[in-house]
Amino acid sequence: MKHLDATALTPGFVLVTCLLSTAAVAQQASEGDYFDPLPVVLSVSRLAQSPSDTPGAVTVIDADMIRRSGSRELAEVLKLVPGFLLYRRRGSDITADYHSNLDDFGARMQVYVDGRSVYSSFLLGDTHRGIAAVQLADVERIEVLRGSNSAAYGSNAFLGVINVITKAPADSHGVSVSLAGGEGGISDNHASIGWGSDHMHWRVSASRRSSSGLDNIYDDSRHSQLQVRGSVRASPDDEVSIDLGVQQNAYGDGNAPRTCVTLVAANGTCDTNPERTSFWRDTHARLIWNRQLDATSALRLAAGFNQEVLRADFIARQRTNPPLVVNIVAPLPTNGRADRQELEMQRTDIWQDWRTVVGVDLVREEARSAFFFSSTEAFSSHQVKLFAGAEWKPSSYLTANLAALWEKHDAMGEDFAPRLALNFHITPQHTLRLGGTRSFRYPSIYMYRAQAQYLVTVTPALIAPTTVPYARTTGKVTPETLFTTEVGYLGEFRDQQLRVDVRGFRERMQDRIGLTANGLDFNNGPGPTLRGFEYQLTWSPLPATRVLFSEAHIRQVPRVIFASGAGEAPHRTGSLSVFHDFDNGISLGLSDHYSTPSTATVGRKARQMDLRLAYAFRMGTTRAEAAVVTQAIGGSQTANLTANTFDRRAFATLKLDF
């Protein structure tokens, strides 16, 4: 069931007029406060689904937890969610994947920020840039649906869905400033200003996040964001939300030159992935209209567009040593632009025991890149999605969720994703959930349209200039599918102040998309089956203490491993966090994230411990919090490549709310 965008609540209509005579009301306290009627604000159609009724396992991380974790960016926060694997290909380039390290960029996951998809279909499918562009200081809450949900979100909601909800403009009045600085070249700043009146609220926020990444490689990174959010209550039943923003990332790429065997001689210097600064920018605009049709129905219309630009060109060089000096050069202008336009409509209705959602979604995507498509033309794809979902609560013991989505892709044909979940509320505090769903993932435009090559020139001309193919797609690749069956348990132990969330799953992937043997095309092969269980415990042993413990145990059965080799996910990953508030405004947070070694990419980080010490205080009417965060206190961690280490780093932060 599509989760209602909680930032777009609308009030209901005003009821009966006041009973009291106007005589003695005026400025004095009177019993009118106790007897006067009020408008219905939270009518049933505006309420979000109860956590024990959701058809899947959801982890919610609120702003308080984000702050306490000492995270600088969203991917770091996902450490707290069971089943998430985090790794850094480069210093500030973190990818978070749910249950798989099968792809480098989070392509098998859907990510929304205030209902806006940040999935980049430009190249191979990518959410890691969208995740990196989120301004953490603006985030109210993150809801992570652990498990696939194409039935509600369509293609790409393959292994999981992340919903980032930012603070509503009405909740952001005033000025907020935060700064961070320290080792590792960390220098962050964020400022937001919010204002408004009864019917209209705005928030403008801007931030910059820089660091120099890991030692030994050029992976400096600077993320800048500017965002404008507005909400207008046009009438008691109509609310319009505006979302505009620009995000950019300038990042270091490539490696230092090294000695190697060149194309023409045994001994030389290779600079085939030269150090360079690449550039990515995303611009978006989105408008959402929420209308309360009556006390039990609501309608939502949303329209948006975004444009991504990537500038990542470089020249690959090889040079042999004297006495025969030969230069081999190949320019690789890996630049491009992707545009996306989307129109969606969704209607929610509440009947007696039923709650239904129906909707339609139209998406147009366009990719253009002289290099990747060997053309100046734009290559586009169109998708139409029709979805419907129903929640049935025949008694307080059972909630049934049924959903289905049908999607038509102009190049990939039709696909269908059904979902069924049964939640048995054994008692109001303990729920058992059984569910199954089928999800799919479309290949990106690149995967079925790319035609690219580069020219290698040798001076002196020992060899004639040669064209080397980079991509020769045939369009034969088809969508992947995932069948998931799961068992879940949600328990609340009031007397022990403990909440437990357990999920056991079997995720069977089919037609897994991967590179062909020659590395120039994409095709489908057998996919792995992932089996395992994960759990999350939230415990408050003392009123001012909170303990979060989560673990995921996964076994992956590949039937055939692709030549381009995906490794196996670590068998066990987990995180343990303890947060405590002392009486005088001091708070302490300790987080430990670990994973067992795996046959996957060399040197997956085995363990990272972070420590945060903070002091909250007031300066007049200004609220402030100063903190010191140390990441990886256990010492250097190997990052992705053996030459690079993620060393212990400490930085200080200051947040001011005026």
Next chain:
Amino acid sequence: MTYATAWASQRVVAAVIQEGAAYEEFAAALRVELESRWSGRVKLLVTTSYSAAVVASPNLMVTAGAAPFAAALQQREKVGVSDTPLLAALIPRLRYEQEVVRLGPQKSVTALFLDQPPSRQAALIRAALPDANRVGLLTGPESAKSVAAVGAALMAQKLVPTTVAVAPQGLFVALREVMDDSDVVLALPDRAVFNSGSIVNILTATYRREIPLIGFSPAYVKAGAVMSLYVTPAQVGRAAAETVINVLEGMALPAPASPSEFVVEINPAVARSLGLNLDVTQIRKRMQALELRQ
């Protein structure tokens, strides 16, 4: 006892009420309770006019509403009934105190407040939301006076109050500040803060942050508050009857207080949506245990 003497020893109670459903509900409950406990020995006159009440030469006067009480206070000296005990019902504590202060010390006046005692509010929060530690309080000019007592009662239940005044910064900044530091918001009556206009913003903002709001009337539950703690006019009526009987039997006029009966009402849809399992019977039992411990 002959009919004549029975009639002669019958007491007269006059209730001056305002027009409206709440006041009529109060009067009806007062009548029913008096009839059931003191059948035949008391005559209850319900009127909207103070003079009509005075003419009846009551042994005790009851007012329902702030306006009737204000009028009664003003006129009782002039009319020469300042010795007749006066019970103010269906009135907020603040207004009662304002009226009494305005006219100087009064004899034989007491009240039954609509306000809930802070100890009960604190017990409710502890009983219904065991996970909550910090309680947000939005104050305005009226509630600023009572917030200290509420804060003390909260701390007695090991809850931490966060008090933010709306006035200087405006509602939205105050809301943001209070929500940043609370697990639950307890609404304290103050029309500068909680009114039919602001309630839309307050309920949507607290719901967005998944912070339960506790209201002080049934209208709040209907509007979307997770629960409300309040006293119904009928319950006040029964408490008034109890006071009337006690006083007419010769007991001293009791100090102003809140009725011991109360209602805890839940909005089940909102509670469920927030993941809260609330059962009124369980909550009331726990509240009783908590208040006994005090």
